Amino acid sequence: MSAPSTTEGSSKTAPRGVDPASYDSDPSQFLKQRRGRYGERVAMGGLIGSAGLSVLITVGIFLALLVPALDFFREISIGDFLSGQRWAPTFADADFGVLPLVTGTLWTTAIGMLIAVPFGLGAAVYLAEYAPHRVRSILKPILEILAGIPSVVYGYFALFFVAPVILNDLLHIGVGTFSVLAAGLVLGVMIIPTIASISEDALSAVPQSLRQASLALGANRMRTTTRVVFPAAISGITASVVLGASRAVGETMIVALAAGPQARIVSSPTESGQTMTGFIAQTATGESSPGTLGYNTLFAVGLLLFVVTLLMNVIAGMVVRRIREVY
Amino acid sequence: MASLGSLATVPLKAKREGDKNAKSIVFVGLLWFAVLFAVLCLAVLLIDTFLDGRTRLDGNLFTRYTSEVIPETAGARAAILGSALVIVLTAAMAIPLGVAAGIYLEEFADSRRWYNRIIEVNLTNLAAVPAIVYGMLTAGVALSIGLPRRIVLCGAIALALLILPVIILTTREAIRAVPQEIRQGSLALGATPLQTVWRQTLPSAVPGIATGSILALSRALGEAAPLLLLGGLVFVNYDPNGLFSGYTVLPIQIFNWAQQSQLAFQQVASAAIMLMLVLLLIMNTLAIIIRNRYQKRW
Numbered sequence: 001m002s003a004p005s006t007t008e009g010s011s012k013t014a015p016r017g018v019d020p021a022s023y024d025s026d027p028s029q030f031l032k033q034r035r036g037r038y039g040e041r042v043a044m045g046g047l048i049g050s051a052g053l054s055v056l057i058t059v060g061i062f063l064a065l066l067v068p069a070l071d072f073f074r075e076i077s078i079g080d081f082l083s084g085q086r087w088a089p090t091f092a093d094a095d096f097g098v099l100p101l102v103t104g105t106l107w108t109t110a111i112g113m114l115i116a117v118p119f120g121l122g123a124a125v126y127l128a129e130y131a132p133h134r135v136r137s138i139l140k141p142i143l144e145i146l147a148g149i150p151s152v153v154y155g156y157f158a159l160f161f162v163a164p165v166i167l168n169d170l171l172h173i174g175v176g177t178f179s180v181l182a183a184g185l186v187l188g189v190m191i192i193p194t195i196a197s198i199s200e201d202a203l204s205a206v207p208q209s210l211r212q213a214s215l216a217l218g219a220n221r222m223r224t225t226t227r228v229v230f231p232a233a234i235s236g237i238t239a240s241v242v243l244g245a246s247r248a249v250g251e252t253m254i255v256a257l258a259a260g261p262q263a264r265i266v267s268s269p270t271e272s273g274q275t276m277t278g279f280i281a282q283t284a285t286g287e288s289s290p291g292t293l294g295y296n297t298l299f300a301v302g303l304l305l306f307v308v309t310l311l312m313n314v315i316a317g318m319v320v321r322r323i324r325e326v327y
Numbered sequence: 328m329a330s331l332g333s334l335a336t337v338p339l340k341a342k343r344e345g346d347k348n349a350k351s352i353v354f355v356g357l358l359w360f361a362v363l364f365a366v367l368c369l370a371v372l373l374i375d376t377f378l379d380g381r382t383r384l385d386g387n388l389f390t391r392y393t394s395e396v397i398p399e400t401a402g403a404r405a406a407i408l409g410s411a412l413v414i415v416l417t418a419a420m421a422i423p424l425g426v427a428a429g430i431y432l433e434e435f436a437d438s439r440r441w442y443n444r445i446i447e448v449n450l451t452n453l454a455a456v457p458a459i460v461y462g463m464l465t466a467g468v469a470l471s472i473g474l475p476r477r478i479v480l481c482g483a484i485a486l487a488l489l490i491l492p493v494i495i496l497t498t499r500e501a502i503r504a505v506p507q508e509i510r511q512g513s514l515a516l517g518a519t520p521l522q523t524v525w526r527q528t529l530p531s532a533v534p535g536i537a538t539g540s541i542l543a544l545s546r547a548l549g550e551a552a553p554l555l556l557l558g559g560l561v562f563v564n565y566d567p568n569g570l571f572s573g574y575t576v577l578p579i580q581i582f583n584w585a586q587q588s589q590l591a592f593q594q595v596a597s598a599a600i601m602l603m604l605v606l607l608l609i610m611n612t613l614a615i616i617i618r619n620r621y622q623k624r625w
Contacts, residue, residue, distance in 0.1 A: 160379065
């Protein structure tokens with residue numbers, strides 16, 4: 001690997017170095033770099049700039065959301081926005097209470113987590129603690145495929161299969177075309193791989209000596225798993241759950257297709273209801289011109305969504321740092 | 328109370344817990360069920376989509392534009408070309424930037440400096456920002472510099488921003504896996520730090536970066552949410568022809584078709600889903616082949 005580059009290097013430096021006059025009078029001149037490496041400085045600047053760009057993106061997100069949102073809040077007070085119970089931005093008697101959208105998001109997220117946490121953690125524990133090597137090498141790629149399926153495909157699946165076939169025909173739960181139940185269930189399936197893979201990493205990182213000690217004291221595998229390995233990995237597992245929940249809150253295509261187009265306070269899982277992301281998706285596809293209240297509404301809801309997911313991630317980071325055990 | 332002497336004569340026998348008691352078996356059964364559930368969901372999803380769309384997996388899907396009036400022969404031509412154009416542009420923007428940022432953070436950044444720590448914290452948070460927010464960011468920027476937002480360039484920028492954290496992360500992991508001896512050897516022979524990165528570290532890390540980048544691009548290919556604001560014209564019946572042309576992409580087209588009430592639209596949507604899943608499968612297989620064949624084990 002290094003052979004070609006050394007020959008290349010010497011062939012480049014040789015003509016510069018072979019200068020008999022300076023060689024005789026002052027050998028140090030021969031070794032000294034004569035030109036400054038300006039090209040390298042430019043390249044280095046490029047590298048730093050690329051890394052700094054990520055900070056610029058965050059600042060950009062804040063500004064892009066905040067500026068239209070501030071225009072919005074000049075017309076609608078923040079109190080009305082956060083506590084209002086009717087969301088009807090396009091009606092003649094417009095109301096901008098965001099609570100219906102929030103309840104929609106809460107329902108789909110809660111149902112999704114109800115599916116994703118037990119199944120995700122179960123899969124993680126099985127893969128990390130029980131699965132023989134061969135089974136693992138088959139199951140891991142399957143979970144990766146599940147993670148790689150685009151969310152619009154899950155949305156289609158929720159709308160045309162889970163709601164009509166599974167919920168209505170098979171389980172006889174009367175849901176309409178749209179329901180937070182169908183959206184939430186499929187959302188949960190989508191998040192299983194997220195929780196499973198991060199939790200599995202956390203479980204696999206628990207040192208083998210802990211398991212051996214537990215087994216040596218007479219605990220069987222189940223007790224070792226539930227009382228020793230699981231608690232030891234709890235920080236990573238918590239992080240996976242919070243990350244999964246924040247993905248559920250921010251997921252758009254499933255809820256846009258399957259949860260329903262009307263914003264209303266949702267009081268049971270079989271009802272339809274719009275979520276925050278669902279509202280953004282619906283309004284975004286329409287032609288709302290910039291500067292209007294309708295356009296700014298989009299960004300007010302977007303800002304709320306961004307703040308909520310950011311808070312979840314910051315809290316997850318703090319929890320992980322506080323309860324992490326270092327081995 | 329027994330004396331120590333008498334205790335010593337009793338054989339030491341702790342109550343042993345085997346792995347074959349009812350509780351353990353139920354526990355393992357539940358774990359099995361959790362895994363099986365995930366596998367089952369994948370199987371049902373694939374079979375259902377295939378059955379819905381099998382009649383429409385024909386030439387029309389590739390050659391025809393979508394149609395409002397005759398969904399029976401509607402195709403995804405504009406969406407396929409749009410997806411291809413957007414993904415190429417996304418790669419052209421995200422990979423150089425992500426690799427450069429990854430090199431800086433892994434090879435040159437002093438993690439004790441406050442500005443480098445800000446970049447690190449910022450990156451973990453960026454990775455968790457909902458996809459649709461990137462669309463709103465791009466729409467806002469496009470508005471402020473006077474660019475129309477429903478064009479190829481804006482869509483590609485939004486997707487590039489979305490996958491940038493992922494590419495930075497994979498670059499860092501790939502570079503970290505290159506052994507320190509390679510760098511030391513290069514530096515000892517007189518190469519500057521940047522020459523070392525360019526001629527030694529980076530070439531050794533290319534398979535890892537390629538694998539991660541392809542996976543990130545496959546995510547971008549299936550991502551629709553940020554493009555709702557930046558493309559998503561409902562019926563596009565022309566080929567995209569450049570950076571500033573209107574366009575649609577496969578996931579957006581699927582989203583539009585799935586919202587229509589006629590059964591024929593539902594069928595063409597599932598045919599398009601099959602097409603998209605096959606594309607994703609090809610990309611993922613490519614990534615795995617690169618990983619297995621070219622990645623060096625040091």
